[in-house]
Amino acid sequence: MKASLPLATLAVGVACQATFEPADFNITEALIGNGVDVSALPELASLVERASTTGCSAACNSLRLIFGDNLASQKDTSFATFLDSYWSRQQREITPQCIFKPTKPIDVSTAVLISRLTQCPFAVKSGGHSAVPGGSNVENGITISFEKLNKIVLADDKKVASFQPGHTWFDIYTALEKDDAAIIGGRVATVGVGGLTLGGGISYLSSQYGLACDNVLSYEVVTASGIIINVSETSYPDLYWALRGGGNNFGIVTQFNVRAVPQGLMWGGSRVYLESAFPALIEAYYNLGMNGKKDGKAHQILSFGYSSGTAIASLELEYADPTPNATVMAEYNLIGGAVVDQTGVKRMSQLTSELAGGFDGLRQSFWTWSAKLDKDLATETKDIFYEGLTSIADANNLTAALSFQVITEPILEKMSMRGGNALGLSPDSGPLSNFLVSLSWSDPADTTRLQQFSAWVKDRGVAAAKAKGKDVPYLYMNYASPWQDPVAGYGEANKAKLQRVSKKYDPTGVFERLQPGYFKLNGAPVNGSP
Numbered sequence: 360m361k362a363s364l365p366l367a368t369l370a371v372g373v374a375c376q377a378t379f380e381p382a383d384f385n386i387t388e389a390l391i392g393n394g395v396d397v398s399a400l401p402e403l404a405s406l407v408e409r410a411s412t413t414g415c416s417a418a419c420n421s422l423r424l425i426f427g428d429n430l431a432s433q434k435d436t437s438f439a440t441f442l443d444s445y446w447s448r449q450q451r452e453i454t455p456q457c458i459f460k461p462t463k464p465i466d467v468s469t470a471v472l473i474s475r476l477t478q479c480p481f482a483v484k485s486g487g488h489s490a491v492p493g494g495s496n497v498e499n500g501i502t503i504s505f506e507k508l509n510k511i512v513l514a515d516d517k518k519v520a521s522f523q524p525g526h527t528w529f530d531i532y533t534a535l536e537k538d539d540a541a542i543i544g545g546r547v548a549t550v551g552v553g554g555l556t557l558g559g560g561i562s563y564l565s566s567q568y569g570l571a572c573d574n575v576l577s578y579e580v581v582t583a584s585g586i587i588i589n590v591s592e593t594s595y596p597d598l599y600w601a602l603r604g605g606g607n608n609f610g611i612v613t614q615f616n617v618r619a620v621p622q623g624l625m626w627g628g629s630r631v632y633l634e635s636a637f638p639a640l641i642e643a644y645y646n647l648g649m650n651g652k653k654d655g656k657a658h659q660i661l662s663f664g665y666s667s668g669t670a671i672a673s674l675e676l677e678y679a680d681p682t683p684n685a686t687v688m689a690e691y692n693l694i695g696g697a698v699v700d701q702t703g704v705k706r707m708s709q710l711t712s713e714l715a716g717g718f719d720g721l722r723q724s725f726w727t728w729s730a731k732l733d734k735d736l737a738t739e740t741k742d743i744f745y746e747g748l749t750s751i752a753d754a755n756n757l758t759a760a761l762s763f764q765v766i767t768e769p770i771l772e773k774m775s776m777r778g779g780n781a782l783g784l785s786p787d788s789g790p791l792s793n794f795l796v797s798l799s800w801s802d803p804a805d806t807t808r809l810q811q812f813s814a815w816v817k818d819r820g821v822a823a824a825k826a827k828g829k830d831v832p833y834l835y836m837n838y839a840s841p842w843q844d845p846v847a848g849y850g851e852a853n854k855a856k857l858q859r860v861s862k863k864y865d866p867t868g869v870f871e872r873l874q875p876g877y878f879k880l881n882g883a884p885v886n887g888s889p
């Protein structure tokens with residue numbers, strides 16, 4: 360008889376672990392735990408027993424009663440200003456029922472619980488730079504903006520930085536530069552910390568330290584049941600793994616605690632070249648990509664486009680020390696004929712500012728794919744892009760670019776730090792080349808044919824990679840279009856594991872159903888092709 364006691368204890372322990380949220384979870388009681396008495400809120404009182412299906416006005420009016428001016432409704436003047444803070448026109452054209460600006464993590468918890476009680480959908484916005492319409496804004500729902508959650512703290516030992524999701528990368532780098540420190544994050548000033556970090560995050564410093572997601576030490580997360588937990592390699596390790604590449608599917612991150620690194624002045628900037636330089640640029644792109652292991656301080660983005668009818672390449676080069684002609688950069692530096700050259704010794708914040716602006720507020724689209732790094736494939740893909748471009752060049756205010764970036768071997772190696780991430784990549788493949796087709800335009804009448812153009816370049820690019828045996832399934836979430844399925848690109852096993860983690864921490868699928876925007880765990884946001 361006595362032998363059954365340890366077993367029974369064990370069974371209880373296992374049960375607790377498996378049921379993060381109990382089947383009889385009571386939303387009303389969880390709100391009481393947050394200090395919100397639903398019975399005192401007129402429009403919610405009738406919902407105590409049963410969640411409603413038409414509840415967005417009840418949700419927004421109740422949030423207004425609880426949070427006052429931190430809730431903006433459509434008639435408030437701040438409402439239109441807020442919508443203009445999105446990068447893409449498509450996201451600006453989405454009209455939420457209300458905008459909620461939490462000031463504390465527990466406010467986020469209350470919003471999630473009220474969304475559940477009223478069944479009113481929500482979206483969360485960090486920097487608002489998602490190219491996916493509805494990625495961080497929701498028609499008729501509650502859009503949660505993190506602008507008032509904007510703490511940034513560098514630990515005394517300068518080894519850890521903690522920040523909330525309301526920041527842009529410019530704010531973060533500027534704050535840390537005073538201490539000659541940096542973190543691993545975005546390369547454009549205005550982009551937000553939340554979306555970029557949850558989808559991966561390619562940084563100037565990635566070959567030294569890995570992607571942004573691989574440098575998160577812990578996350579403070581509001582879960583579907585409104586509980587606030589600290590997620591790290593040792594506490595909730597399965598959720599920690601899932602948050603490294605899993606996007607918005609697992610919870611709302613209210614604080615990122617990340618590794619900070621020493622960083623002073625750097626060298627870098629943009630150069631523009633004409634077509635005669637393209638072969639040399641592709642050669643140098645390939646060689647620098649293959650040399651990732653030799654010197655991780657180098658970084659590059661090679662983009663092709665056109666300006667006033669002329670094909671141009673735009674090269675973004677960085678070196679993490681203030682060294683104008685590092686040995687590993689020499690091949691690039693020998694290419695003459697740059698028509699623009701803005702390289703120089705700078706702070707990281709300045710580099711990010713130089714890349715910001717330009718196309719904000721236009722219609723936007725991103726499409727992506729990846730392949731093993733290959734020189735001929737790079738040339739062929741560039742040619743495909745230019746072949747198709749002639750058919751869309753007449754679109755109003757069009758900017759079109761095809762960008763190449765190397766996911767270097769050191770980046771791939773660092774993906775296994777602290778238990779690994781969800782991306783499904785390993786250094787065994789050798790360096791990968793990421794491809795991004797990015798378009799900006801103004802006339803909605805052009806949208807369909809431009810999306811079709813991007814899909815065509817992607818399909819032809821993937822076919823070219825396949826023909827050379829260089830194709831890989833990985834799709835970078837932060838660059839994917841709504842017709843793409845990055846989670847499937849992580850591989851069957853990782854997708855299944857992500858779905859299990861979601862079932863455990865969010866058994867009723869709050870982040871899948873009530874937060875409908877962005878890349879979910881069961882397929883592309885939009886079916887078929889554009």
Ligand SMILES: Cc1cc2nc3c(=O)[nH]c(=O)nc-3n(C[C@H](O)[C@H](O)[C@H](O)COP(=O)(O)OP(=O)(O)OC[C@H]3O[C@@H](n4cnc5c(N)ncnc54)[C@H](O)[C@@H]3O)c2cc1C
Binds near residue numbers: 562611
């Ligand atoms: C101009 C420009 C430059 C870029 N540069 C880079 C770059 O250098 N490196 C790179 O890797 N990528 C880059 N990207 C891609 C970028 O990573 C994605 O666009 C990313 O989604 C932007 O994050 P955000 O916070 O601004 O976006 P948002 O639109 O605010 O959020 C994107 C998604 O993340 C979710 N999300 C945001 N915060 C949270 C949170 N705290 N908790 C849960 N979910 C959250 C949102 O729900 C949304 O679905 C760039 C994009 C643009 C437009």
Ligand SMILES: *[C@@H]1O[C@H](CO)[C@@H](O)[C@H](O)[C@H]1NC(C)=O
Binds near residue numbers: 385387388407408
């Ligand atoms: C949830 O808790 C509230 C407050 O204690 C109670 O009135 C309500 O009946 C409970 N709902 C369910 C579905 O058990």
Ligand SMILES: *[C@@H]1O[C@H](CO)[C@@H](O)[C@H](O)[C@H]1NC(C)=O
Binds near residue numbers: 579587588589
């Ligand atoms: C999470 O960790 C931070 C710092 O380690 C601590 O201040 C905070 O109270 C923790 N939060 C929870 C919900 O445990």
Ligand SMILES: *[C@@H]1O[C@H](CO)[C@@H](O)[C@H](O)[C@H]1NC(C)=O
Binds near residue numbers: 684686689692693
């Ligand atoms: C960069 O270095 C290479 C070789 O080390 C040299 O040939 C080249 O002239 C240098 N370029 C510049 C711009 O200094």
Ligand SMILES: *[C@@H]1O[C@H](CO)[C@@H](O)[C@H](O)[C@H]1NC(C)=O
Binds near residue numbers: 721755756801
């Ligand atoms: C786009 O082009 C048209 C004219 O072709 C112009 O009137 C308009 O201002 C441009 N810009 C935007 C953002 O629409």
